[in-house]
Amino acid sequence: MSTLHFKSTRSDAEKLTFSEAVVKGIASDGGLFVPTAIPKIDFLDESLSALSYQELAKTILGKFATDFSPEELENCVYSAYNEKFRDARIAPIHTCGTASFIELYHGKTLAFKDMALSILPHFMKTSAIKLGTKEDIVILAATSGDTGKAALEGFSDVDGIEIVVFYPTDGVSDVQKRQMITQEGDNTHVFGINGNFDDAQNGVKVIFTDEKYKADLKKKGYILSSANSINIGRLVPQIVYYVYSYYALVNDERLKMGDEINVVVPTGNFGNILAAYYAKQMGLPVKNFICASNTNNVLTDFFNTGKYDLERRFVPTVSPSMDIMISSNLERFLYAISGSSDTTITSLMNDLKEKGVYEISDEMKDNMKNFFGGYADDVTTIDAIRELYQTFNYTVDTHTAVAYQVYSDYVKKTGDNTQTLIASTASPFKFPRSVLEGLGEDVSSFNDFELVELLSKKAELVIPNPIKNIDKRPILHSGICDKSELHQVVLDVLK
Ligand SMILES: *Cc1c(COP(=O)(O)O)cnc(C)c1O
Numbered sequence: 001m002s003t004l005h006f007k008s009t010r011s012d013a014e015k016l017t018f019s020e021a022v023v024k025g026i027a028s029d030g031g032l033f034v035p036t037a038i039p040k041i042d043f044l045d046e047s048l049s050a051l052s053y054q055e056l057a058k059t060i061l062g063k064f065a066t067d068f069s070p071e072e073l074e075n076c077v078y079s080a081y082n083e084k085f086r087d088a089r090i091a092p093i094h095t096c097g098t099a100s101f102i103e104l105y106h107g108k109t110l111a112f113k114d115m116a117l118s119i120l121p122h123f124m125k126t127s128a129i130k131l132g133t134k135e136d137i138v139i140l141a142a143t144s145g146d147t148g149k150a151a152l153e154g155f156s157d158v159d160g161i162e163i164v165v166f167y168p169t170d171g172v173s174d175v176q177k178r179q180m181i182t183q184e185g186d187n188t189h190v191f192g193i194n195g196n197f198d199d200a201q202n203g204v205k206v207i208f209t210d211e212k213y214k215a216d217l218k219k220k221g222y223i224l225s226s227a228n229s230i231n232i233g234r235l236v237p238q239i240v241y242y243v244y245s246y247y248a249l250v251n252d253e254r255l256k257m258g259d260e261i262n263v264v265v266p267t268g269n270f271g272n273i274l275a276a277y278y279a280k281q282m283g284l285p286v287k288n289f290i291c292a293s294n295t296n297n298v299l300t301d302f303f304n305t306g307k308y309d310l311e312r313r314f315v316p317t318v319s320p321s322m323d324i325m326i327s328s329n330l331e332r333f334l335y336a337i338s339g340s341s342d343t344t345i346t347s348l349m350n351d352l353k354e355k356g357v358y359e360i361s362d363e364m365k366d367n368m369k370n371f372f373g374g375y376a377d378d379v380t381t382i383d384a385i386r387e388l389y390q391t392f393n394y395t396v397d398t399h400t401a402v403a404y405q406v407y408s409d410y411v412k413k414t415g416d417n418t419q420t421l422i423a424s425t426a427s428p429f430k431f432p433r434s435v436l437e438g439l440g441e442d443v444s445s446f447n448d449f450e451l452v453e454l455l456s457k458k459a460e461l462v463i464p465n466p467i468k469n470i471d472k473r474p475i476l477h478s479g480i481c482d483k484s485e486l487h488q489v490v491l492d493v494l495k
Pocket residue numbers: 111112113146229266267268269270271272273321322399425426
């Protein structure tokens with residue numbers, strides 16, 4: 001098979017293999033790595049529809065990681081998607097009428113970030129060996145909640161990698177904090193930072209751009225890397241579950257092979273919906289994409305007007321993982337709809353940086369006609385949880401509820417009754433307060449750990465092991481620091 005290469009969205013300067021792009025993370029010019037061509041698969045090939053999640057993953061990932069041997073790929077896939085997932089199907093679907101939810105939250109941290117962060121560490125380790133990297137890799141991450149825990153779980157006890165996560169002491173939920181400070185694994189390190197998420201994020205960014213510090217680390221035998229969603233090694237694994245779910249619908253006889261579907265994704269950084277778009281480029285028959293936002297609806301406006309405008313107020317919502325102003329992965333989508341024009345992307349990204357706004361051309365708008373943007377505020381989000389529970393006896397989390405609400409609006413407006421896949425991105429147990437509110441319970445007098453028990457009874461769902469009795473587990477990481485101390489803290493844990 002010929003080698004697939006990866007280049008920056010902003011220039012032609014680099015051409016990298018998959019391994020090189022995974023270890024490097026972000027291009028030198030600040031752009032994101034994209035494949036020079038999207039590989040195709042023959043979707044109508046019946047034998048694909050019979051594959052297990054792991055076997056299908058091998059087929060699809062192999063089209064991108066062309067410099068991995070079949071054995072290396074197999075090893076990565078089976079190290080990631082195994083009994084760590086509570087459902088043998090890895091990503092089961094649950095159908096309510098024309099809406100089929102892809103449950104992406106059966107991994108260790110109960111959120112869809114597990115789908116990619118279970119395999120990224122194995123990609124990284126394999127790539128580093130392949131490239132002859134002598135240093136150990138240090139993953140640094142600032143987290144507002146979900147990413148940090150999923151990265152800790154994914155990288156825990158992976159040889160040759162250390163992971164250091166910083167969370168804001170006043171910024172994460174009780175359950176999220178507990179999940180992190182009880183993390184096991186000799187190579188995991190977790191610290192609270194006095195301040196908010198921006199303080200944590202800025203502190204980490206300063207380290208990433210400190211060339212002298214990085215040179216010192218290298219002398220000690222370490223290189224830095226990142227696990228956030230701009231890494232191409234996080235994006236590609238997300239294509240798999242859209243393809244797998246399509247075949248699951250065919251096998252359930254809800255679709256005939258070749259029928260078109262719609263896809264709805266509750267969106268933050270635009271990684272998950274971009275993976276669905278790549279699946280279509282590979283050949284998956286998708287008619288329309290519905291990009292669902294919460295009150296932070298910069299993307300809704302973008303799809304309606306072609307203008308991306310940061311001039312707006314940031315609003316904390318009940319779907320915090322989507323509280324995002326700059327959707328980094330949109331850059332890869334812009335690149336695709338511009339006909340792979342790196343000069344266009346450079347100029348749009350400059351506008352965003354300098355003016356806080358950019359507007360795309362009419363041609364680019366034409367190329368995104370099958371994307372619909374919509375949003376749901378907190379009230380309609382909670383209503384959607386109630387409606388799904390009352391109509392279908394199905395309990396979803398707040399992020400998935402945003403998607404369902406936007407989907408319902410879309411169907412009302414367009415009358416489009418195409419069978420639809422909705423990405424279900426978190427377990428309801430991660431957000432018990434809002435979910436129970438949707439189920440009509442008075443939650444005011446309980447703490448989050450009590451609410452987990454209550455939700456289990458009310459929704460008749462078993463409490464997933466990863467958060468069972470989490471308030472009684474030993475605290476393994478109690479360090480707190482100021483953001484000015486990050487450099488030293490990282491040195492100390494590496495010793
Ligand atoms: C990260 C996250 C999202 C947003 O996904 P993107 O790929 O950033 O668009 C949605 N829901 C949940 C629960 C998440 O953790």
